[in-house]
Amino acid sequence: MGMNGTSGEAVASGSSSTLVGEACQEFPCGEVPHELLVGGSSTGQYNGLTNSTSQYDGLTPLYKRLPHGPHGLGREEVARHQRARLYGGMAESVYQRGYAATSVAHVIALAGVSRRAFYEQFSNKEDCFLATYDAFVAASRKRVLQAWLSERGWANRLYAACRVFLEAVAADPRGAKLVLVESIGIGPRGHERLQLTATAFERVVATGFSLTPDGITLPPLAPRAVVGGVRFVVLRRVREGRHRELAGLTDELLDWVNSYRSSAVTRLRTLGSGRPPHLLAKRARFLTREDRRSSVMDAMVQLALEEGYTNITDAEIARAAAVSTEAFHREFPNKEECLLAVVDEFAAEAHDAVRRATRNDTEWPEAVHKGVEALIGYCAAHPGLVKLSFIDLFDAGNGMVARVSGVLDGFIKVMTERVPEPERAPAVASEAIIGAIWAILASYAPHDRLRYLPCLVDHLTFLILAPYIGPRPAVEAIEAAGSRRKQLKVS
Numbered sequence: 001m002g003m004n005g006t007s008g009e010a011v012a013s014g015s016s017s018t019l020v021g022e023a024c025q026e027f028p029c030g031e032v033p034h035e036l037l038v039g040g041s042s043t044g045q046y047n048g049l050t051n052s053t054s055q056y057d058g059l060t061p062l063y064k065r066l067p068h069g070p071h072g073l074g075r076e077e078v079a080r081h082q083r084a085r086l087y088g089g090m091a092e093s094v095y096q097r098g099y100a101a102t103s104v105a106h107v108i109a110l111a112g113v114s115r116r117a118f119y120e121q122f123s124n125k126e127d128c129f130l131a132t133y134d135a136f137v138a139a140s141r142k143r144v145l146q147a148w149l150s151e152r153g154w155a156n157r158l159y160a161a162c163r164v165f166l167e168a169v170a171a172d173p174r175g176a177k178l179v180l181v182e183s184i185g186i187g188p189r190g191h192e193r194l195q196l197t198a199t200a201f202e203r204v205v206a207t208g209f210s211l212t213p214d215g216i217t218l219p220p221l222a223p224r225a226v227v228g229g230v231r232f233v234v235l236r237r238v239r240e241g242r243h244r245e246l247a248g249l250t251d252e253l254l255d256w257v258n259s260y261r262s263s264a265v266t267r268l269r270t271l272g273s274g275r276p277p278h279l280l281a282k283r284a285r286f287l288t289r290e291d292r293r294s295s296v297m298d299a300m301v302q303l304a305l306e307e308g309y310t311n312i313t314d315a316e317i318a319r320a321a322a323v324s325t326e327a328f329h330r331e332f333p334n335k336e337e338c339l340l341a342v343v344d345e346f347a348a349e350a351h352d353a354v355r356r357a358t359r360n361d362t363e364w365p366e367a368v369h370k371g372v373e374a375l376i377g378y379c380a381a382h383p384g385l386v387k388l389s390f391i392d393l394f395d396a397g398n399g400m401v402a403r404v405s406g407v408l409d410g411f412i413k414v415m416t417e418r419v420p421e422p423e424r425a426p427a428v429a430s431e432a433i434i435g436a437i438w439a440i441l442a443s444y445a446p447h448d449r450l451r452y453l454p455c456l457v458d459h460l461t462f463l464i465l466a467p468y469i470g471p472r473p474a475v476e477a478i479e480a481a482g483s484r485r486k487q488l489k490v491s
Contacts (some may be wrong), residue, residue, distance in 0.1 A: 018225045020355035083121050084455035085111040090132040099129060099182040120208040126186060130193060133183055136175035137197050141204070143168060154213050161208075165248040166234075173238045173344045184394055187310070191394045198439065207361040209261075219265040221459050224443060225436035226257050232435020233428060259425070260463070262471030268458050268478065284379045286345040293331050296321045296491075297345070300338045305384045309339065309392040343393060351410045355380045363416045365477035366484075367467055372413050372461045373470045374452045379441065390438075390445040408434040415464055425467035436463055458482070 029306030043224070093102040104125050115142035147164035151157045169176045173357040183190040206223040218226070230253060236242050287298040299321035303312045314335050316375050318328035332338040361367035379386050412430050419425075437460060444453055458478050465474035 020475070025395060043478060063277055073436050079121065082111070082113045082117050084130060084135075086118060087132040087135050088122060089113075089138070090128050091174045094129070094178050094182050099178075099186060104128075116305055126189065128184075129178075129186065130189060131189075133179055134327070137200075137418055140168065140175065140179075140233065141200070144171050144204075147204065148208070151224050154211055158208065159250065159254065162254055166246040166250055166253075168242050169234055169238065170332065173243040176234055176238045176243070181239055186397060191391075198224070198231070199225055212261075216263055218260055219268065219459065219462065221440055221456070221463070222257075222260045224439050225260070225463055228439025229253075229256065229432030229434075229436040231440060233431050235435075236431065249428060252428045253432065255426045256429050256467050259467040259471060261430075262466075262475070264472040264475040265462065267475050268462060268488050269455070280381070281383055284346065284349055284385060286304055286349060292321075292323060292339075296323065296328055296331050297338060297342050300335065301342060301384060301388065304339070304388060304392060308394050309335075309388070339388065339393060342385070343389045346382070346389055347410060349374055350378045351414065354411055358414065365474070366481055367418065367466050368415050369457070369461045369478060369481040371411070372464070373457050375411055376457055376460070380450055380453045386441070386445050387452060388440040406439055411437075412464075429467040431465055433467070456483050 084293050086107060089107040089109070092110050093106040097106070102125065104115065107125070107128060108115055111118075116432055122131065144161045144165050145158040148157045150203065151160045166313060179428055198284070202223040205219070205226050209218045209223070231248065234243075234246060236247055287301065296317065300312070300317045303317055303320050307316075312335065314328055315325050317335060317338065318325045321328065332341065353374045354371045357370045358367040361370060412434050440456065440460065441453075444450055444456070452480070461478055461481075462471075462474050463479060469477070
């Protein structure tokens with residue numbers, strides 16, 4: 001069955017209600033302000049209201065103030081109206097200048113409300129930002145759900161939901177920038193929101209694909225992979241100002257997702273089956289070099305793992321490395337740049353491990369399987385670096401996006417440089433796979449789960465192979481690799 005929305009059996013209303021329940025579970029759909037459901041334009045306007053200037057002095061409010069005196073609105077309606085305007089003011093200010101440079105003064109000027117009204121609604125700027133985040137996520141999910149319910153037939157519904165989501169971001173990227181980009185740099189509460197959002201959308205994806213008329217659902221890791229892949233494709237385009245491209249990616253992304261649907265995936269080893277191998281943690285080579293830069297990075301890694309990255313200072317890192325604070329700053333401007341350098345070195349070593357593991361393989365599927373084994377083996381042997389790269393790096397701000405994508409960009413480039421012709425995967429596949437693997441590795445980054453990473457090798461290999469050679473050949477290649485591995489052990 002195709003994914004272009006032209007076929008598919010009608011889904012019973014009971015099935016639709018199942019999806020409605022999933023869509024409204026974490027973020028109540030009924031509480032979404034109307035202003036966020038109305039698609040904005042790409043010219044800087046919200047709901048047809050006034051565009052703002054880019055300077056703080058003389059900011060033009062986005063929204064008209066309520067008239068003074070009697071206006072027929074109750075106290076709760078007024079508060080709701082002000083709250084929605086503050087959401088719009090926060091989104092516009094963050095889009096213009098970023099979260100760090102946004103102040104309460106910017107938000108209230110754009111929202112056209114008083115400072116007193118702001119603090120009646122929110123305790124501080126972060127509280128307003130997170131409430132705006134929740135409102136945009138709820139609005140996006142409600143928009144997707146409405147598109148799903150407006151069609152008949154599973155494939156039509158899936159296509160409509162995906163198209164509406166992408167076209168909304170293409171038309172107005174403010175909400176996507178706030179949710180996907182700016183939330184990264186605000187600390188633990190932002191990271192928590194991102195995890196909650198991902199989990200919520202994973203449930204919606206899993207529920208939607210459980211309703212397929214042919215009974216073929218997604219493999220266990222695929223809902224997380226799909227959400228992570230789409231998120232990364234959107235995030236990268238929003239960050240780079242290429243958001244308008246998203247309107248034309250519906251078919252490509254659905255082709256990518258559809259490549260994982262096959263009854264053959266049941267032959268892959270069940271996740272969680274068997275005992276995970278016992279792996280000894282190792283010290284990364286780049287931390288053992290006898291130079292001051294490596295000593296400083298090693299001290300930062302040890303302190304961050306013991307005390308928590310957010311709790312350590314430049315001076316404490318310098319003391320642990322037995323150098324002066326001035327000497328530390330000659331190597332790195334601050335601890336954030338030190339952490340980013342650690343991630344760069346971690347990526348370089350991981351890429352080297354993958355290249356060494358795959359350099360002698362002539363068959364591409366076999367090389368991919370060995371490459372995934374090498375990446376997972378390196379990550380499992382360096383749990384501290386995985387935690388820093390996929391969890392603590394969020395505290396380093398927006399620079400972390402390029403660094404984490406860099407870790408996996410290089411890996412996917414190695415994995416796909418020998419793809420056999422004809423290449424059947426959509427152009428967006430390699431990008432989506434980066435996001436998929438990022439999401440999965442990040443979910444296993446906490447130390448108590450890292451020991452299970454080696455159990456994911458077959459499933460991660462499938463995520464890379466299937467878009468390029470098809471799901472059934474991908475499973476057969478993984479089975480063949482497993483048979484060869486067993487033969488080598490016997491011999």
